[in-house]
Amino acid sequence: MKELIFGLIGGTALLMYGVDKMGEGLEKASGDMMKKILSVLTGKVWGAFLVGAFLTAIVQSSTAITILTVGFVNAGLMNLSQAVGIIYGANIGTTITAQLMAFSFKFKLTDIALPVLGVGFGIQNLSKNKKLQNIGQALMGFGMMFLGLKILNSGIPFLKESESLKYFFTQYASIPIVGILLGAFVTAMVHSSAATVGLVMVLAQAGLLDIQSAICIMLGDNIGTCLSAQLASLNGNINGRRTAWAHTFYNLFGVIITLVALPLFVKFVVIVTARIQPASDISAQIANSHTLFNLVNSLIFLPLTKYYVAFLNKVIRPKNDAHMNEVYLDKLLLDTPVAALKASRSETIRGTQIVKKMFIDVMNFIFTGDMKIMGQIADDEVVINQMQKDITTYIVELSKRELIETQSIMVPATINCINNIERIGDHVVDISELCKNKVDKNLQFTDVADNELREIENVIVEMFENVVIAIEYRDKESIKRVAELEDKADNLCATFEENHIKRLDDETCNVDSGVIYIDVISHLERIADYIYKTAMLAKDELYGEKRKDCSH
Template sequence: MYKKSLFFLLLLALAITLYFSPNFETIAAGVAILLFGMIMLEEGFKVFTKGPLQQILKKTTDKLYKSITTGAVLTTLIQSSSLVSVITISFISAGLITLSSGIGLIFGANIGSTTTAWLVAGFGLKIKISALAMPMLIFGLIFSLQKVNTLKGIGNVLIGLGFFFLGIFFMKEGFDVFSNDIDLTKYAVSGFLGLILYTGIGIIITVLLQSSAASLVLVLTALAAGQIEYENALALAIGANVGTTITAILGSISSNIAGKRLAIAHLIFNVITATLALAFIYPLGNLVNYLANAFGISATDYTLKLALFHTIFNVIGVLIMIPFIKKLEQFLVKYFQEKPNSDAARPHYLNEAVLAFPASVITALTDESKDLYKNAIFEIVAHGINIHREDIKSNEKPKNIIKNSTKDLDIAIDEVYHAKVKYIYGEIIRYAATAQSKLKLTESQNTTISEIKIANRKMVEIIKDVRELNRNVNMSSTLNNEYLIKEYNLYRKKVLKVLRVIYRFRKGDDTKNYSKKMNKLKAAAKENKAKGNHSIDNLIRKGLITPEMASSLFNDYSYVNDIIKKLIEVAELLYSNKDSLLENNPE
């Protein structure tokens, strides 16, 4: 009740201010239009995040320098560090990238976000930007009305840019007229007190606007109109950097532990960077003046000098924090842990005592990973293709098993993942990271632990692939198309054969022979993915399946070959001849 009353009082105060101050109304409208433009930009780029962007991020975050570079480039292109954060959180949650890689992306996003200031200072305030906004809005609307998602995405991006530029135009116009009535420079505060005060104001503005980019545009337009002093503008920019992390913290309250850790990392980085910037504000100011002179920036072009300052202190912050990323990751993992689901499976082999020696922790990690693989992963894969595990252990011919296994086993893969995999997986990664950071490991031991981490990440990827395959396998049985069903049965048969070969290999039945079979199956899966499925092409040409069916088959063909390859790779990484995979694991 109190919050609602406060909200309506604020709305009333805003309405009264807008009524009595037309100039403020123009500025506020500019901020609103700019924020709406940023929302449309995010919506537009979200179209591209499910396909190409996922693949790009996965391939460009295996090294720290790649993560930072990717974060900077993506944020520069998307003009939204928040969208990069959302994508990063989703990848960490899925186990596709490490927390340190995610931190690298966030550091890079901070550098990339400085391009907004350059765009506005060097471009938006120098020309009549509304002239560019109009055609963007027109073409953006035309594209957004198309049925193809890619064109819709392009349309939303153009609309977003159009409104972004239009917002800058209105804010600039508002401040230009506003300066005729009120001179805000009268309220400038110099010295260290002014720095602290205006940093606080920058934080508040960013929290209210929910966007550091919008805050920077507001500061730049006010600075261009001579409404704030340059020194105070520097402090506002520092405050905007801190303010955006508070927004991230608030946004992560309802997110999972990955989101919380990343938000805390973002906060720590920006607070340290802001503290250093304030402590060394005058040396940094001298550096800005020196570089501005070297780059040919006028001594009185304060907007470009502010953009330069914003870039310098963010880059310096990243350079200072890079050596401490591993320490930061360890701190976050240790002090920000997920509360386990009371119904979730618990580790059998992992406890604090195993961290005393390298040999004990490696044995525990290996045994825990094996246990996870033969229990949860095999259950999910087998039931995901509607096959009972007892059938895999049997000597029945695969074609007969497929023929008789037409019933949907109705496995809720996400529920099984949360109940049997997620917590144990998190503990395996936590213990592995702790061992690598705290114990004196030989190169061989360190490699073994790294391989265990890789194997576990591949298990999570297998679950994700099976979830997609399971949905379409079950859908195919409802469409009454014999050709579609036949193709999916071939997919199921391939996976079944691999599960059986792995089971018999680990059981010790002619190990050498089944090892060769696994290698052949893995090589075939890799080759099949590269060549593609020509039978689908034939079915399309003959009109025996619809384009929608073909699309599902092509996608799932890739999933099947990935599942096969990863299942074998995990078995190779983890298993010795001592254990069998499916023994004592009933349906």
């Protein structure tokens, strides 16, 4: 019994550690390629499905791919349909580890565990090339995985003799729901579906599990693997959470359907295995059940993705205020500077849209005197101030990474952008204070003054619309239009100040109102200046080019 316990503990630890290190090494070795493919992913869900399967087959960690996908969706680099497609594919790609384990049982590949471990150790410690070191780590993990399986395999005779284990697995684990819960719990605890499948294979080899019981644990294993993505999405935006729930609902649906048709699915697995692997054992059936479950599930969902995404959009709704929740920054992206900088731009665009709303609100406050608007502006300013802090912290953290020259230019430009946005917010708040003073003193602007302010408002709103396009797409026409509108805003402000001074001289305007009007005009001119400065950053530095001519 002592040998059994020690063998189970040590073998399981080696199996789990090996799977983890193999996945980590492969992820590092292919990390740049993997993240680059994900960051430029475009097209339809079928393409995303194939990319998900391909990348997970290389990395051998659906959890890593799913978590990275959540991060890319949070950053706005990928839409929900693409993310769902990647999840479908990742669930299939990760089953290759189970197939390798089944293959090792049949062809005694566990005997090469120590040589592979030694080769991996040598490569990792003797090579100076970082990529080769990562490949060495992956080989060490591969060897540890097989060594763990070998140790567990050596305990099979002891497992067969254990009456208590036989009783537990025949009386309890054979109940489908218990098997599913057991698989979900173990996988959630060890964060490795492959390790759970390996343990199930060993138990089945010992005769403690029949194929139906093993399949039930495998089904639970697919539920347990959703935990990591859920945890990764907790601090993300609404689409990041939808991506995590897409993974969870997808697996839950597959488990429920398979459970309802369990006898048919078991028969299907046995027949398919007998056809493609005539001399196979129960390990091959377990590995094939894992692959077939995910393959059938993806074939059901792929044609229905449009409806599935609509369902997710309807069921997973934003919490509280949308401004506070649509956050694009994700620490998962910091090791991928191109993605992190894109996320920062997306967050800056969000900030621009918030200050645009603040600006429209404050102009409405000028014309209506509705004091409720002041509270809304104050709330939005809190969001903008926090956003400035968050983006600056994020960019400073990014600057500690190894960046290429263009990215080093983009780092301060991004900070300057959000600083401009925050200053616009400050000017809007100052205007709201002037409006409050106007309301408190029961002052009015003349109709002519109101019309002048509306004219400037229209120009600045158009500037906001164009600067958003400029930041997002580096659109030359939008940048040019912002420069033209800034000239127009300056001219209007100068003309309207002169007009107002004439009205004061003619005594057609109250002096107190006149002072407030002049101050408002001054703030509007500064707002237009900051929008222009932001557009000029989008022209060059925000996209990694040194500042050229900023005259207009």
